[in-house]
Each structure stands twice: as C-alpha cells, then as structure tokens.
Amino acid sequence: MATVIARPIIPPMEFPGPSPMDDGDLLGMRLGVPIRIPLLARFGMSTQTGVIWLGTWGVLSTFFFVAGLAVLTFAGVQQMQGNMFLLIKYFANVQIQPPEGLGMAPSLQQGGFWQINMVLWAASVTCWAFRCYERCMRFSWRPYLFFAYCAAILLTSTIWVFRPIVMGSWAEAPALGLNSDLDWAQNFSVLWGNLYYNPWHMLAIFFLFGSTMLWGMHGATILATAAEGSHLEDAEIKDMHSGSHKSMLFWRWTMGFNANPKTIHDWLYWFSVGTVLASAIGIITTGPIVKDWYVWGVDHGWVQQYGAITREAINGAPQIAPVGINAPDQLGVPKGQGGY
Amino acid sequence: MLSFEGAYRKRGGTFLADILGDDPLDFWAGRFYVGVFGVVTIVATILGIATIALSIAALGDGDLARVTIGAPLREYGLSFAPFYQGGNWELIIIFATIAFVAWALREVEICRKLDMGYHVPIMFSFAISAFVVLEIIRPLLLGCWCEGFDLGFTGHLTWVSNTGFKYMNFYLNPFHAYGVLGFFLTAMVLAMHGSAILGTYNTNADSNIETQNVDNFWRDYIGYSIGELGIHVLGFWLAIYTLIMSDLCILTSGPWVKDWVEFWHFSIPWFH
C-alpha cells in the first residue's frame, strides 16, 4: 500500500475517561482540548494531538527542565557578555564547563553553572521516570518502557555522574553546549586510545546499526502488508491473518528465519536497550579499567600493531627530551648573516 | 514448512518466467526460495569468500579479528592492482556488490510471489547504497580505489578513525550530525514501539485490553499517539532518512569539503 493515503478516514477524537487510579494526584488532570492535524492522516498517522496528562511528576519534571533551560540561557548570555546577537551567532559554541575535582565549584563561572544544571537535570529526569512508571501502572502495562527509560538514564548518568565520580573529577564529564559535547566525544576517544577498539563500543554500534536495520525491516514489512491489516499488531498476536502470514513467509524464504508478530518486538526492544547498556559499560570501563584501548587491542590480539608503542606515553615518563636548549650565555651572533 | 505455508507457495511471476516463459530456478530449497538471483547470490558469495580465504592465507595471520585486506595504494589509482596488493580487495568489492544487488532483486521476486509491497527491497537498497557509496562511488569521485575502506574487523575501524581525522573533526560534518540524530531517534522510537507492543499484547482471545489503550497511554505520556500504522511509517522513513544522511556525509567529505572545522567559518552577509 502506498505510504501516502489519498483519501484517509479520520476517526473521532478521544481520550480515556476518569479512573479511580487517577485519584489522589493533586495535579492529576488532562489539560485543554485535543487539536486535530488532518494532514497527518495522509501519512497513516493519527491526527489527534493532545490531551496530555499533567500529573505531579510531570509538572515537577517540566518545571526543573525549564529552570535548567533558564540557567543555561543565563550562563550563555553571560558568556557572550550580554550580546544577544552574538548568542545566536555562536549558539553552538556556548559552553558551560564543569569544575575540576569533585567538590563544589569555586565560582559560578568556573563550574557553578554546570553543577546547578546537573542538579536540575537530574531532578527533571528522575521526576519523568516516576511519571513513566505511574502511567505504565495506570494503564496496566508490563514495565518494558520504564525499563528502557531507566537504561537510557543509566547511560547518561554514567557519562555525566558515575564515571566522573570514579575518576575523581567532574572535569571528566562533558561540558554543556553543542560543540563542546561533540568535542568531548572526540577528546575522550583521543585521550583513551581510540574508542573504536573498545569491544563494548563495538557492541553498542552493532546494536545501534542493528536497531536501524531492524526498524527498516520491520517498518517496511508492515507497510508492505498493511493492506491485509498486519499493522494491527495486537490483533495479529492473538490470531494471525494473511498479513502476518506473508510477513513471516517473506523473511523465512529470504533468509531462512522469521519472527512472529510478537517476537519481532522482542528483537526490536532488546536491540535498542542493548545499545544503551553496552554503551554504558563501554564508558565506565574506559579510564578506571583500561587506559588505552588500542594497546589493549594489540595485547589481546584484536588489532594490528601499526608502529612501536611507546608505553612511556601511557605510563608517564616524559616523552620529550629537552633538545637544543642551550645556556643563554653561549648565544652567538653570526657575522654577515643578513638573512635573505 | 509452517502450517499455513502451503497455500502461499506458488510458482510463477518471476523475472526469468517473464523472459523465458518458464523458470527452472523457481523452487524452494528447504525454507529458502532460490530463483535466478538466489543462484547469483550464492555464486558471488562463494567467489568472494574464496578470495577472502586466499588473501587471509597469504597474509599469514590466523587472527580473524585482526587480519585486514587493505585497499590498494594510491599509486594504482582507479586501475586493477596486483592481486595481493589490492586486487583481491577490488575483486571482493565486485563480488559483494553483485551479491547484495542479487539479494535485493531476489527479495523483489519474493514480494511479487506474496503479493506484497516492495518496501523491504527498497529499504535494503538504501542499505546497499551505503556500501556502494563508501567503496565505489566516493573512490571514483576522488580518483583512486585507495579511498575505500579496508576489509577487516578492526582494520575497517582504523580506516573510519583515520578518515574522520583526515577531515579534522568529523563531528562537525552537518550530515554526519543529522545521521547520528537519525540513528539515536531510531533507537529511541524503536524502544518505544517495542515496549508498547510487549507491554500490552495479550494472547488470550478474550482479553479486554484493546489497542485503544496504547493510544491513550501515549497521549497521556507525551501528548501524541502516532497510531499503529503511523509508527511503522515513521520507522520506515526514519531509517531511510538516516541512510540518506549517512550517504551524504561521506560523499561530501573529500569531493567537496576538506576540513569540517573550516567549513563553518563562513559569514552571512548582513549577519556579520
């Protein structure tokens, strides 16, 4: 079936009625009215936007998030000396750096803003986790989504909190800013012997690219058979119809293996969660356990040795012998040397 | 065979049948469909693996993680290098491309048999395009086969690292950034869709949990529910977007931009 639908059928808008599980939440309400965007129906997507559930945790999370944004903006404006024009032009270059060491930052400019933002970010993310759990329970979902969200938090916490603590300095964490985050990724890899040779990094990339591959496969398969209703996956799990038959047979004939409408979602889920979990392990092992992934790779037979490895470089002996530095008393003046 | 499979196994409708009238290769080997493209794939794969095995034997390193079949050196340009100095690499690329394209065409044949849309081979073609762009198109544009990545488990990672640093800071390549965004979004949306189905599915025919539940959850949680068809549309196009951005990111590095840090040092008139 075509991905663009010529004459879409738009169902009426709806949201769930009251439930006893929603009682007891001070901010337990759905705000406003749903808005319809008819264009989305042409692409097979639902046209109803809203109504979002507030909830205490949601409101708290939003508040902390907005507060963090405000602090970031304030710090950015200060970095640009109050010039809003420069702030827009150099928006990507704004960087709020962490302090050195593990204590409180000596001042706002030297890591204070970063630490304030970390606290606000942590609060916002934690509140959202509670919101996620609460909504899953309200709708009687198995906690897959909550677990995936916790895995994502685990990764970001590893990068910004756990590993800096283990390494003994907040300066190990990325600064806040677009270019500085990218620079952190580059500097991290350069400092620790090239992260490409970190096997957990390899695994994480395998799962990341695999996720995209699986999404392509699953999305394409469903769209190819959507005319027979294979996209109604809950119904298909209970009782498979021709759409699911064709999907399964396509892959069985192509590669000799097929999932079914339920297990394909196991594959999707565990590949995406595997990405963040493998990344987290890769980050936390870099520094505390392995100092140089290239050397580790050579030692364990993974990597071609490209040249003599100067172990002094990672063990701390000086690399540069002072060369040509002579006592100043012996300076000579070449006669007749007028240059060219 | 699966319980329902018999009704779907029908001969006919293949490329060879269109040309010759009858397709002698239109059969199943166990659970695999063969077809003319299946034969081509198998032949190309066997030849490619034979070339790989010969090369590994010549390199004399039994460590499969470490051994690398390198691209030819710059001095050979776009010509055929001697077999052990890059010719083997070139041959493997040819066999691999043939095998991938044949696989995609075989998928088209299977789609025709099952009366499905061609979405899967189209998606796979985008995946092939990444390989072709990296190993064939970009070297052609830059004038030598040395620009393709080396074939080896860790060998190709060294290539990726060196190529990235050749352009100073590859993270500043905007297409790379869009591609990374696509990959991360894909992973996130995948987790959301997977957990939606796994969280709510029920194999009992008389369950009272219906799909409406999923829509309501997403509307409560993030304010929008894309719908069970829409999520697959989103996933399909996200994957294609990611692959297109990846193709662009490596095509622009070399033929167009030599230094991605310097790339951003432009000034817009009036904007100073």
Add this chain to the structure above:
Amino acid sequence: MRKLFAPLFVAAVVVAASSIAPIFSKAKADAPTTQSAMGAPERALQTPASMVNPAQDGEEIDHRALEIYKGEYGPVDQSKPLDFSDQPKSVPRNYAAGQLYNVQVLKGYSYIQVVGQMAYYTQSLGVQCTYCHNVQNFAYDTPTKRIARTMQIMSNGVQHDWIEPVKHDYPNYAVTGAVGCATCHRGNPHMDVRWNIVPVQYLNSTNKSTKQAGYVVNSMYSAARSLGVNCLFCHNSADFVTLQYYPTNKIAHRMWAMVDDINHKYLPANIKAVTCYTCHQGAKWPSALVKAGLDQAPVQAVASHPEYQDNPGAHLDSGAGR
C-alpha cells in the same frame, strides 16, 4: 521459551564478545599483515640521537637588552611615531669615517655590515628608518630599538639552539639562515598572532582530565592549520597517544619545544605571541625558506631519511596538497 529468544540472543552475543579474547592468540603479529595505506607496516623505529649543541662564540651578549625589553613591552605604543622632542637637535657624529655608536648586539660588524643589516630590517618589517631611529641622531636609544635588539638576540638564538642542531639528524638539510626577521614578520612590524598552542609539558598524556585533553586537541588543530595539513600528517589515528613513529611527529615535538622556549626566553611572561603559525603561515615549510630556495632541502631531507622509508603512504593522504 520462544519469547526469551531475542534477549537470549543478545545476551549470547554479549557473552561471546567478552569471551572472544582468550580464543585468539595473544601473540602479536610480527610480519606486516595489512596492506593498507592507512595503517603502516610496523617496525620499531629509533628515536633520533640526542642533539649535542657544541658551545659556540664566546662573545658577550647584552642581556640588559632582554631585561629592558621584557619590562618595557607594555608601555611601548608602536602605532605612534617616536617623540624626540627632548633630544638635542644634532649631535656630532662621524659616520663618514665608518664610526658606529651605541652598537650593543651587532658587535664586530663593520659599518657596511651594520647598514646592510638595517636595510634587511626595514625590508623584513616593512618600516622606515624612523620606526626605530632619530635620523638626526641614529645612535639615540628608543623603545623600538631596544625591542629590535631583543629580536636580533632571539633570531640568533633560535637559529643556533634549534635550527643548527637539525643537521645532526638530517645532514642534507640546509639550515643556514633559516631564521631571520622576515621568517616571522613577513613585511609587517606587528606579527599575525593566531592559532595558539598549549605549553609542551601538556603533551604528556597521563593525569589529564578529558577537559585538559580538549586543550591539547585544540592545540593540535591549531598546529595542523598553521601548517596547512590534517591530523594524519603526524599521526596514525589508531592511537594518538602511543603511536608516534612518523618522522613528522618527532619533528613536531621538537618544534613545539622550540616555540615554548622562544616564548619563555624572549617574550614577557604571559604573552605567548609566537605560535606555529608565526613562521609557517599555513605552509608545511615556511615560505621564507621557499624564497631562499631552501624548502626543497627539507623535503628531500625528510623523504630520504631512513625513518621515513617505512610509511610514505601515510603522508600521501595527509591532505597537505590543498
């Protein structure tokens, strides 16, 4: 059981990946097992012999000039013409007889040689005599003259300390006269100060936080842009930290120490005006050398050095041709 298949597969991949190491031998490859131009065949390379700097020239140098310069850098405003209102209008001098007055650094130069040197100064800096001199009284001391003395000491010092010893490792390198005023000033009294780099002690890799590593990486970018090359000119990115076998990497270490030495010895404490760009100005070999016809010598010298023979391919990809 079927529903555990996917997570079990993922777990199996993880376990297999982590246990794969003992399966492969721990022996390192002795023979080159890659034919890639990107990685190079490995061979243990010797570091160059430490360079001995034989003592030269027992001449005295006026170190007062250095002290004076370092103290007076701040207030000197070189944008305004010199003010000689408090000087006598004319002072009896006998230049025609070849007399020189108040020569402190160019000791032993004859009159003609001094004038020739002055002509070189004006050409290299793009200035006139009045930039440093009271033309009614050439001997009179001015702030710019004092700076020029320090600059002359510096130019000689750099040539003697850092450029002459290169002959020990690259005997074909024509080092004579590599450093002069024009090398850095290029016809401009005010140098183009850009592409700053960290001190050389920063290049040691241990005990660095990721933030400090960032300073080093930024410096590497500065150095690369100053030379008009990319990272692969000196590095194999498989490991920036331990793989330092390219000859260019070793040269760069020396150059980095030289820049540090110049900034430390000849410039006031907090001013790091000299960077890689100062001399190189975007070229692998400074164009000042090109003008003197000396640039081909380094090319040949480096290319013919035994250490360079192993990895010519790496440098072909360095993008240095742009």
